[in-house]
Amino acid sequence: MRHNQLPNCRSDSIGGEARMKYGRKFLVEPGSKVRLAGIDPGFKDKHESHEGAMPELNKNAARIANLQYLLYADGSRSLLIVLQALDAGGKDGVVRHVFSAMNPQGTSVFGFKQPNAQEAAHDFLWRAHLRAPARGQVVIFNRSHYEDVLVVRVHKLVPKDVWSGRYELINDFEKMLWDNGTAIVKFYLHISPEEQLERFRQRLEDPQRHWKISESDYSERELWPAYIEAFEEAIEKTSTKYAPWYVIPSDHKWFRNLAVSEIVADTMEGMRLRLPPAKVDIAEIRRKYHAAAEGKRQAGQPQSK
Ligand code: AMP
Ligand code: MG
Numbered sequence: 001m002r003h004n005q006l007p008n009c010r011s012d013s014i015g016g017e018a019r020m021k022y023g024r025k026f027l028v029e030p031g032s033k034v035r036l037a038g039i040d041p042g043f044k045d046k047h048e049s050h051e052g053a054m055p056e057l058n059k060n061a062a063r064i065a066n067l068q069y070l071l072y073a074d075g076s077r078s079l080l081i082v083l084q085a086l087d088a089g090g091k092d093g094v095v096r097h098v099f100s101a102m103n104p105q106g107t108s109v110f111g112f113k114q115p116n117a118q119e120a121a122h123d124f125l126w127r128a129h130l131r132a133p134a135r136g137q138v139v140i141f142n143r144s145h146y147e148d149v150l151v152v153r154v155h156k157l158v159p160k161d162v163w164s165g166r167y168e169l170i171n172d173f174e175k176m177l178w179d180n181g182t183a184i185v186k187f188y189l190h191i192s193p194e195e196q197l198e199r200f201r202q203r204l205e206d207p208q209r210h211w212k213i214s215e216s217d218y219s220e221r222e223l224w225p226a227y228i229e230a231f232e233e234a235i236e237k238t239s240t241k242y243a244p245w246y247v248i249p250s251d252h253k254w255f256r257n258l259a260v261s262e263i264v265a266d267t268m269e270g271m272r273l274r275l276p277p278a279k280v281d282i283a284e285i286r287r288k289y290h291a292a293a294e295g296k297r298q299a300g301q302p303q304s305k
Pocket of ligand 2: 088214
């Protein structure tokens with residue numbers, strides 16, 4: 001199959017070093033160790049401000065819009081984007097800002113909550129598989145099957161021998177999706193505890209956002225080190241050639257959006273999407289068009305008595 005020769009991103013397919021800047025910088029190389037404490041969540045590259053990053057943000061949005069049109073038209077591939085973060089890490093913000101560049105007709109977002117009764121009665125990958133993208137479609141997982149090695153591990157909802165067996169099952173599942181034509185890209189939005197608290201403060205002060213606050217925000221925050229440990233192991237064990245993880249510095253929302261949008265656009269370019277050939281004889285259709293246009297012109301002329 002055409003896509004089987006390709007990793008998700010290839011610099012040679014998209015014109016070299018200038019692009020893939022953040023794709024290279026934030027990629028978790030398969031098999032490498034992850035130490036989140038060594039990654040600065042406040043990183044913002046050469047940009048001073050949101051305004052300064054606007055031209056690149058706009059360029060990425062335009063690239064994503066064009067590429068999603070191609071993905072939809074091509075109809076042979078699909079794209080799965082996984083977003084994971086601690087509370088207030090910016091998953092909703094990424095969905096809003098980055099994916100507003102896409103046509104809703106070919107995109108959907110699925111938020112993973114505590115499994116409902118039907119979901120809980122199945123294997124942990126069932127609900128993820130159910131929502132995986134069809135050909136031509138982009139699906140965003142806001143949280144994902146990774147919750148089953150994150151919250152489930154931290155809260156000891158299943159024994160260790162159960163959650164620790166899941167990394168391999170996840171890798172097999174993602175490989176199967178990839179073999180079937182789905183490109184997969186996974187983002188961990190990396191924020192500092194200080195930035196999380198600042199975002200909680202902003203939520204408290206803005207009545208428009210009170211609905212987002214939950215008691216668990218504060219109890220989960222107490223478990224920060226356990227979550228970091230769980231994230232590190234999950235990312236290490238499941239960053240693969242066919243479904244790579246990217247750790248995105250996310251204290252600055254605009255920088256997070258810039259990095260994610262660039263990596264999404266690069267991933268889609270690496271898919272080598274093509275417009276399919278026309279299903280009809282265009283020369284023949286052109287003749288029909290001219291005949292119709294001519295007929296319309298004659299019908300529109302005043303009738304002679
Ligand atoms: P939110 O993203 O704020 O809407 O919250 C969704 C909640 O559902 C989070 O607290 C998640 O940790 C929780 N959740 C998602 N998947 C699972 C799962 N498989 N098991 C337990 N809790 C989950
Ligand atoms: Mg929440």
